[in-house]
Amino acid sequence: MHKRTFKTASVATIILSTMVLASCASADAGSGEGQGGGDAGGTLIVYTNSNGDGRGEWVTAQAKEAGLDIEIVGLGGADLANRIVAEKNNPVGDVVFGLNNMFFETLKDEEAVTAYEPAWAAEVDQESGDPEDGAFWPLVEQAIVTVYDTNKVPAADAPTEVADLWKDAAYDGRYEVNTALGQATPQLVLAGLLAPYLDEDGDLGVSDKGWKQVEDYYAHGSPAEEGTDLYARMARGDVDFGVLPSSGITARDAEYGTVTGVISPADGVPYVTEQIAVIAGTPREAAAEEFIDWFGSAETQGAFAAEFASYPVNEKARGQALPEVVELIESLPKQDIDFALTRENIGAWVEKTELEYLP
Amino acid sequence: MRNSSWRAMLRSPLVVIVLVVLVWFIATFLVLPNANLLISTFFPDGKLSFRALEKLISSERALKSLWHSFALAATLAVTVNVVGIFIVLVTDYFKIRGSRVLWLGYATTLIYGGIVLAAGYNFIYGKNGFITNAALNVFPDIDPNWFSGYFAVVVVMTLATTTNHMLFLGSSLAKIDYQTIEAARNMGASTWRILWRIVLPALRPMIFAVTVLTFLTGLGALTAPLVLGGTDFQTIAPMILTFSKSSGSRDLAALLAIILGLATIVLLAMMNRVEKSGTYFSVAKVATPLQKQPIRNPLANVLVHVAAYVLFVVYALPVLLIVLFSFLESTAISTGTITWDSFTLANYATVFGTPSVLKPFVVSVVYSALASLIVVLGMLFVARVFQKHRNPVTTLLEYLLHIPWILPTILIALALVMTFDRPNPLIGGQVLTGTTVLLLVAYVIVKIPFTLRLLKAAFASVPESLEDAARILGAGPLFTLRTVLVPLVLPTAAAITALNFNSLLDDYDTAVFLYHPLYEPLGLAIRASTEGENNLDAMSITFVYTVLLMIIMGFTMWLVYGRGGARGRRGVRRGTRRAGAGAGPGAAAAPVAVPVPAAAVATVSPAPTPAPRA
Structure with a gap:
């Protein structure tokens, strides 16, 4: 009895799971082919280590309101940087934010991120990012x-x-x-x-x-x-x-x-500065750039700061940051x-x- | 012994197919990726670098941690046996009141582990634990730090790793020839003499086997030393974890892991020798089921009962506490001030309030089920071929299949990502990086050694006469495998499947580099919801997930072990069935004695449940 149940269960599980995976795989094949060929459509995959405490959900919801369809992939800083470097020949993610400048220096060195000048470039202190090459741009300090x-x-x-x-x-x-x-x-x-x-x-x-x-x-x-x-x-x-x-x-x-x-x-x-950049080799570069323009803008960063007690690098956004946060940060020399x-x-x-x- | 001539081996089409597939699999997924990574690690500029070895030897801390890992493994090899044999005897051999309840208590280690287990013990006996606090009220002079360091780690890990004793030693015990015991008693032997001279010797191969397993678990110990070891007793696993995440230090991580892996291989080779000289299958040929023995000495009887129930309480307390804590505010837990007001459903609300909370569960259940079934099905063929045909080629292939025991999981995962990020002719020009398949491949890989060891042992215990009989009756090899051999090892296979399934459910280390962004597995979801600098409820949420995992894992174990009757009758049922087709009734293990040569979790398998620190 047990033998048979186990067998039936096994067979059923294998068939079911294969179907599930096969459907996933064929879905991938669609986007996978695109990855080589430059498919600009589809969900934007956003890599971040700054998704905890409800930030990920907040960003996804706000992006949707702004007309951007994104999927957040959240991993710890070191794991995320390792993953991006490991995937650099066939990137899975399209854009990355939240890692600190040290990690981004590594990504830049490995040529895993690509330069882009966001629309809000003039609103941030270039020194906090990558003043030489503009490979990554500062968000939060x-x-x-x-x-x-x-x-x-x-x-x-x-x-x-x-x-x-x-x-x-x-x-x-x-x-x-x-x-x-x-x-x-x-x-x-x-x-x-x-x-x-x-x-x-x-x-x-x-x-x-x-x-x-x-x-x-x-x-x-x-x-x-x-x-x-x-x-x-x-x-x-x-x-x-x-x-x-x-x-x-x-x-x-x-x-x-x-x-x-x-x-x-x-x-x-x-001090550390969390940065944002386009992942090199993504087929959805245009969408990634659009996301960066939106996410780093004074409006979004200001709302983010008010919601999550962050200190934005974007000078126009600082007005919306919590006063105690601004006071603390400005009292501490760098x-x-x-x-x-x-x-x-x-x-x-x-x-x-x-x-x-x-x- | 078995037929090992080349021609005989290659004459069977089945064996040829299995070997071809196996060689392809090993070359593609085990050798190629890891060789690439190791070569770039140890030969940075095209020539061998001894940097890692020099660093290691000159580091007092690394050598001390390494020594601690070995010391822990050696100690556990003794302590786990003492406790493990004791619990097997009180649940399966002696007549003890309430042995089924006891069994349930001891079985709690099947359904949780990692940081939650260590934290559970810490909340009870640690510096701020409630037993410690209670004791301090009575005897204010005790050291509040009494439960830390080597002692605490050994205690917790001893209790946490008796799982294998329960599963595999328990099933060996049920197969002892009861007529020998009866005969000895008729000749006037005492309870203890029978135990020492008949029962324990008959269990020796299995005891040796689970000892190896315990030793390997001790070598890879990660969370218990982190939580309870204090500054005096840290092991090598956390260092391997840190180093394997930094590209510059990867050689050190690999070197350390290889040192632990070599210890594994030495033990494995020893086991293979013992297995070859195998003269120890004292399988009952007659179906006289083992009957539970009363302890005749009243004093001893009382003492054994007391010890059994004390142990029961020690086992069950952390689980109860974790369930309780999942309903508590996190500040109440961490500061140790629990009042009636601290009880809340908020933790569950947080978990179930997360959008699409169910999806990671489904993803992980599908991946784990698929991986554990594939690996067991595949290894059924492989173990069979290895068992039947012993020659240098199969020996080499067998050792190659143990690569996942030698390297840290993180390195294996990274190697896969970097190897399959371009079209690879070995897999028909496919790119696997970024697909849903790669994680499945990795899950299958990391479960191969454990599965192979146990299945090979299960096949080893199948009497050759059965197979000969089938052949004489005209059955083909596939038919024989399917209808004669597989049913004999099916209970073991089912148990392995369940164990593999449970351990993959909340995996983090393999998945972190491999999972497809749209199919997030559970380990990642747990980590995501417990990470973050402002997430102060991390521990409570971990507890909630642990409780949910316990439910799934408990259900899995019930599917394999629990159904169809009371455990107390298992021996009887198994005995009678064995006389029939030999297919055990989904009960604890193989119908014939199964020596488990060596099996263990991956050498370094870091916390199954996430560490809630960012």
């Missing part, structure tokens, strides 16, 4: 900040320099360090730590003093716990400080009842980080840190 809860640590008692956290024994084990160096934010923290110590004669272009900073930073910190938010750990009293992209502050203060304070060092904090150089070295830096310095 974020600061990578060290935060604490002013309810627990009065602002007066907080350190003024991030380095105090590992130089002053009072903070030993009281700040969270994220050891998942495959992810974007921990990589930017590393880049920020090393930026003041660049030295051509040093190991991997960094002086010994710089590596000592990295060593001390991880040695005196408390490693992040998989699956536990920084603010939950602060609420429990495990740690007092931790690193967060600035856009995450508003939601956390609302959720945990915290009043976030930010350490603002004299040299500034690392650390001087050479992103082209960082991009070249970050892989090696991550490797060295992973092999030698992580706890």
